[in-house]
Amino acid sequence: MSITQAPTHAPIPTTSPIPDFPAEFADIPNTILDCWRSHGNYTIVSEFLEYEVIRSASWITSKLPPSEWITSTDIFPGGNCQTTPISLTTLCDGFPRASTYLVNCESDLVTSYYTTTWIQSYITPTWATEISNLPSPTCKVASDYSPECTRLNDAMSWWQAHPTPTSFVLPGCKILQPPKTTPACSMTAATYNIYSWPTPAPSGADFCSQNASHVTGTPTIPGKANTAVVSGHTLTSPSIYHFLSNITLRTALGDAYYVGSGGTSRAWNISTTILDKPLTVAQRESDILSMYRRCGGSGAHKQCVYYFKTDFRLNDVRTVRVDNANCKYCLDGTVYQDEYRPTIGVPVQSIVEQNGVFGDCGAWLGDIKPSFRVTDGPRVVSFEGFGPRDLHAITSEGGVAAPTEGGRSGVVTATSVATFS
Structure with a gap:
């Protein structure tokens, strides 16, 4: 099949892309305009x-x-596929448990054959190369947040109030809405660990007893608290200690938006790593916060909100209670321990007060890249994917024992960056 295409396109518009601005904008340099x-x-x-290319192009079908x-x-x-639990056992709560599982599928294959007897071709006009040959500008109209961009925003506002026959072409720079008088901050910590004094893990019927929630370790010297020094910090029993390292502080500059556009995005002044040693927060085990969710609706109307509560035991990362697993980590009625990786929250107020840092921040903002919406509880630094390798036992001699369950010793990098929520 042969087709005849237009030898050329319609005349290119010659209308000026921006108007002649009135004298009140005479201070804008001609180079910028x-x-x-x-x-x-x-x-x-x-x-x-x-x-014009889309309008002039053609599809043709050819038989082969x-x-x-x-x-x-x-x-x-x-x-069919079959799931096989690894290290299956049943505890006093009556629920089968396993560390992980293997999935074996039958090797049957279904093969489908089909034959193509025709092809389609998209034919563009010869002058379509004018698009790729069109020289693009190399200059930048104005820098983001600059006084020049602010004046262009004023000019754009005048233009929108006095429409001209030209198309609206935006200058492509950002301005800031006036910042608040009190600086607002957000923080990330790339590294997270918990150090704790070893306590007997509940076993047998004690595992199911609510009275055995938090066991206190025995002092090495009766009547005196155990102490140990880790990374320059003195740890005192029976508290557990959150260690947050590689801290980056973000201070909000304000809400930024492109000149002539609608939506805004938060602009940040991002520090480098600002501390040469970890921040620590001491807590009792009974005060550790972990994330839960509450959902309503279904399908496209389903909405979930997240909240933190103090119903977490360190032993959960080795043998999670069914109430905490909530069968989110269950398959065929079996709890799989390796799938349980809770999100731990460290209260920001405790970070600030116990370390004497970031006192200039008047408010703490939410997650800068929100993957969830938290409605209840204090502002926290949240760490996803907490597991046995992030939990370290302190020896009675003041050293740090290697964590069990194949964990990592020393400084441990969390599986994801910590963020305020």
Whole structure:
């Protein structure tokens, strides 16, 4: 099949991309206006040519001779899959438990054959190369948050109030909404560990007893608390200690938006790593916060909110209670321990007060990249994926024992960056 395409496109628009601004904007340098104009010309011409190419292009369908037919094969796995628990056991709560599981599937394969006897081709006009040959501007109209960008925003407001025949072409720089008088902050900590004094893990019927929630370790010297020094910090029993390292502080500059556009995004002044040693927070085990969720609705209308509460035991990372697992980590009625990786929250107020840092921050903002919405409880630094390798036992001699369950000793990097929520 042959087609005849237009030998050329319609005339390119010659309308100025920006208007002649009144004298009140005479302080805007001509170099900035010329750069804005060049970006506008490029946008108008390239969008016009792209539209003309789409309007002039054609799809053609061609039958193939039998010698060029294409036979294709799709292979799909089939059969049933079986889950086999590893190290299966049943505790006093009556629930089967395993560390992890293997999935074995039957090796049946379903094969599908089909033959292609025709092809489709997208034919563009020869002058479509004008788009790729169009020189793009190399100048920048104005820097983000600069006085020049603020003046362009004023000019853009005048333009929007006095429409001209030109298309609105934005200058592409950002301005800040006036900052608040009290600086607001957010923090991340790339490394997280808990150090704790070893206590007997509940076993047998004690595991199911609510009275055995938090066992206090026995002092090495009767009547005196045990102490140990870790990374320059003195740890005193029976408290557990959160260690937060590689701290980065973000201070909000305000809400930024592109000139001429609607939505805003928060702009931050991001520090480098600001501390040469970890921050620590001492807590009792009974005060450790972990994340839970509460959901309502279904389908597209389902919404979940997250909250932190003090119903966490350190032993959960080795043998989680069914109430905490909530069968989110269950399969076929079995609790799989390796799937339980809670999100731990460290209260920001405790970080500030116990370490004497970040006192200039008047408010603490939420997660800078929110993956969940927290409605209840204090502001926290949250750490996802907490597991046995992030939990360290302190020896009675003042050293740090290697964690069990194949964990890591020394400084441990968490599986994800900590964020305020």
